Amino acid sequence: MLPLKQFTDFIEQNKLFTPGGKVVAAVSGGMDSVLMAHLLKGSGYNFSIAHCNFQLRGDEAIADQEFCKNLAQQLDVEYHTIEFDTHTYAAENKISIQMAARELRYQWFQQIKQQHGYDVIALAHHQNDTIETILLNLTRGTGIAGLHGILPKNGDLVRPLLFLKRDDIQRIIAKNDIGFVEDSSNTSTKYARNKIRHEVIPRLKELNPSLEKTFENNLQHFRELEILLEMRVAELKKDAFIEKNGEIYIALSAIKTLHPKRLLLFGLLQPYGFNETTIDNLIAALDKHSGRVFESLDHKLILDRDRIILIKKKNNPVAVRINPNDREVNYHNYKVTLLHDDSPLIVKDNPLAVSIDAELLIYPLIIRRWQQSDFFYPLGMKTRKKLSDLFVDQKIPVHQKSQVPLLVNGNGEIIWVAGYRSSERYKVSKNTKKVTIFELIKT
Template sequence: MDKLSFKNIQHVLESKCHIASEDKLLVAVSGGADSMALLNLLIEGGYKLIAAHCNFQLRGSDSDSDEQLVKGFCNSKNVKLVTTVFQTNAYAREKKISIEMAARELRYNWFSSLLDEHNLDAIVTGHHGNDSIETFFLNLVRGTGLRGLSGISYRNGNIIRPLLDYPRASVETYCEVNKIAYCHDESNDDTKFIRNKIRHDIVPVLESINPVFFDTMQSNLAHLKDAELMLKSEVERFQETDVVDEDDKVIIPISKLENYPHYSSLLFEVLRPYGFNSAVVAEVIDHLHGLSGKQFFSDSYRLIKDRHNLLVLPIEEVGVQHFWVEEGDNHEEVSMIIQVYDKPKGFRFSRNAGLIHLDADLVDLPLLVRKWKKADSFMPLGMTGFKKLSDFFIDEKYSLKDKEDAWLMESGEDIVWVLGRRIDDRFKVTNRTKRILEIELK
């Protein structure tokens, strides 16, 4: 492996991080060996940069010492430094997230604001090759799919990581040779954290088995990244040609999905942005040919297994379940125009399911519009007997989502209309009708 030097880092910056010499950089500097080495390398290369340091107040006086170390180094190099102090524990409690996640959210939100404030092009972090290997094992345990097994990317949006080709030992050696002081965060030695357990308990065993373990893993991660890119291309093609995304609803045709030999991996990648993990996706795969109506959930979305499709919908709070309407009303839940008039000569009733005509003298205004219940039944137009609404839905091939969205209109305790589908025969216009109740859905 080449020695860590600016010349070699410059190549990574240009070829893998896509950074030009004129770009202005925000360098995240914690005070650890990796970020201190990174800052020195970029200064050596003459880049236009600003250093940024976060004090998370998690390690008492040690956190303040880290800040002083970074300030002293930046002053000695005549580098502009911006600092901030976070109430990390309070933020984690408020958001109900881990300390690690809270620190990540706080720092990257702040970094993003600094990019805009100082007109900078990218955030540079000191993640090195060992961090990428540890991320591989973390994601292997969590089951994140192929995307999580390719390690850390050299560039992700405006975040770049030019040290990924080098192990931790090379970074520390660079600091020692160049007499760069750095701090050691003792929390990185605590194996109660999964990443630290991987770092201190698992990786050393693998290194004892394979003396060139780091190089082997770098090669593995590169191959996995290529495989990820190929899968990404296939996922994009499937989404463009077969998946329908409309009105907050994603429709995945089961027959089209199964045309792909690796459809389980394909489905995982399609569903991953909606928060579905590998265990839930495996369960979905097991039920592809099961009964319709089966539901699966992530934190924010639900997936419904319909007859021929998988439907992905946002989880919504229960909205209005009923409301009253009368002539001249226009309710926000279901927009409609209601009017009553004398039956004209030669009148013809509508055959459009969204525009109905009823015998006004058989209907009592105001009308109740409500969601359906399992016990509901009505007399569909053209029939002489009652039919359960659940059976009517089956005959009409309603999906689970269609049933949830269905509204009924009642007069008294009688259903007069399944909105948009069928009126009740008892309220139809006949030769005896004198006044018309017209209702049009908008």
């Protein structure tokens, strides 16, 4: 007898999928995934079988592929299969064979899910897989999330066999005389997971014969702790994060009062790609390194006086030429318009517009971002000033400096720091006969 009621109860309790949902089951041919296929069939679910041949075990892999094809015919379900050149993929991406096989199969599962309209991808992990995963995570280093093991549902990935132990599966397979194939690589201890499975766990069971039950209880505690942490982080985020113009501001005073600081700060910043090493460096810099920048793949953290600024990375603006006959050019997030006039007009009350003595312009002009060595002669001053000092005076955060447009003359001199100051050398005077008015319009 198959444990159909336990199977369907587990699916319903964990809301893995609905009775009418379409399921694609990842089946390798081993006892775990074969039992899952029989349970799906016996419970009346609408499912198909998907099998990957990684071409790593020669004839054995071909035999597994044929077995899964026959299983699909036996159960009268649709069959999907694919053959991967795993060695080439691993070499091209400079990753291990195991990692290459993992990436290839999950990419393919997502592909056939979308192509055929499946609701979920069913994987045949069981309770012992969860124990192995936790031990692996502890060995490699992990946060609380790494202690919850394998979840019954993670997005569109579902694991309906997590109510069973490996011994349970072996007993059910034998009792119901269900055929399966053995993957010879499962016995090799050159892989970390297999070493844990065949060498570490048996020793732990010598100390605690009820290891699975103990881990089941521990898992419940870990998951509850994770929920508490998520709730606390959500509260902190609501109170401490101030969003404005696509940027997030976090007061240093709020960060300094966090306790435990490292755990909570990591919880707040991990979703933006920052790892624990970055969090340690940030904490060390809180009291002494204003202006320090920390980067993840997609975001930047800027330590700015009394706050931290969190921004999504942007492409740096590309310099644009302005020719004498241009009336309009595009620069980054702006449209730049030019108006030529025969009277000495001076623009007032618009920081994004400026009047310049037209006779002093040397074309082509350039609109570009600032560079570290930039300086100019601010309006009203006879001496030059570094742009970096102007930015400090204007309290422009580090991450916004590269977004400030600079209008540069053909001789390399800065005419206008758009939005802030124009140059004394190019101002409209009593001797000016013609002006050119430049205006930046945000697009």
